[in-house]
Amino acid sequence: MSDEGDATRDTNPIFTTVPTAALAAGNFSSLPGVTVYNPFTGSSSGAGRTAFANNTIPANLLNPSAAALLRTLPAANLTGIENNYFTNQSVRNNGVRVDARLDQRFNDANLLFLRYGLSYYSTGEASALGAIGDAGGFSRLRAHDALAGFTHAFGATTFTDIRAGFTRYSNPIYAASSLGNAAAFGFAGSAGLPNIAIDGMQALGTNPSYP
Numbered sequence: 161m162s163d164e165g166d167a168t169r170d171t172n173p174i175f176t177t178v179p180t181a182a183l184a185a186g187n188f189s190s191l192p193g194v195t196v197y198n199p200f201t202g203s204s205s206g207a208g209r210t211a212f213a214n215n216t217i218p219a220n221l222l223n224p225s226a227a228a229l230l231r232t233l234p235a236a237n238l239t240g241i242e243n244n245y246f247t248n249q250s251v252r253n254n255g256v257r258v259d260a261r262l263d264q265r266f267n268d269a270n271l272l273f274l275r276y277g278l279s280y281y282s283t284g285e286a287s288a289l290g291a292i293g294d295a296g297g298f299s300r301l302r303a304h305d306a307l308a309g310f311t312h313a314f315g316a317t318t319f320t321d322i323r324a325g326f327t328r329y330s331n332p333i334y335a336a337s338s339l340g341n342a343a344a345f346g347f348a349g350s351a352g353l354p355n356i357a358i359d360g361m362q363a364l365g366t367n368p369s370y371p
Contacts, residue, residue, distance in 0.1 A: 171248035186217035225346035255281035
């Protein structure tokens, strides 16, 4: 019989992008070459629309769902508008494995063995963007394997070997934390926050790869 266990604690350095305080407030004046227009002006084709003064969206026109998401994001801790957030995300891994084997020699012609293995591993990593980031998650591996074998010799040159095995493996992956329900962020429905992909940022919401 043998057993082994390990417990790993580490950090994963991550650079990513978060909106600056000005951008989160609707002020886009710091973006060169960008003009933000009022979508409620001009024609439906976009012609004749009026630009917002100072490239700043008034607070009463900010999307409430966007505002709710912004309140959950960490603040930038580096300068600039890209790769302006750095964090060391914790990574943990706890595992244990046990193996046992029994051999029985009845006589020179009949041998029997039984073997059983059990593995338990739990791994987790937090998301750089906090509770609503889709990159964080944890897994819970559970594996069982068993094998039985019987050997019988009919003579000096003839024998039979019979083996039967069983394996059960489970490794579900879950979000690192509860994302609440969609309605809390102004989305229809009661399921988790939908996955939101914004160019240059880590994705938000429920990771589509997770159950």
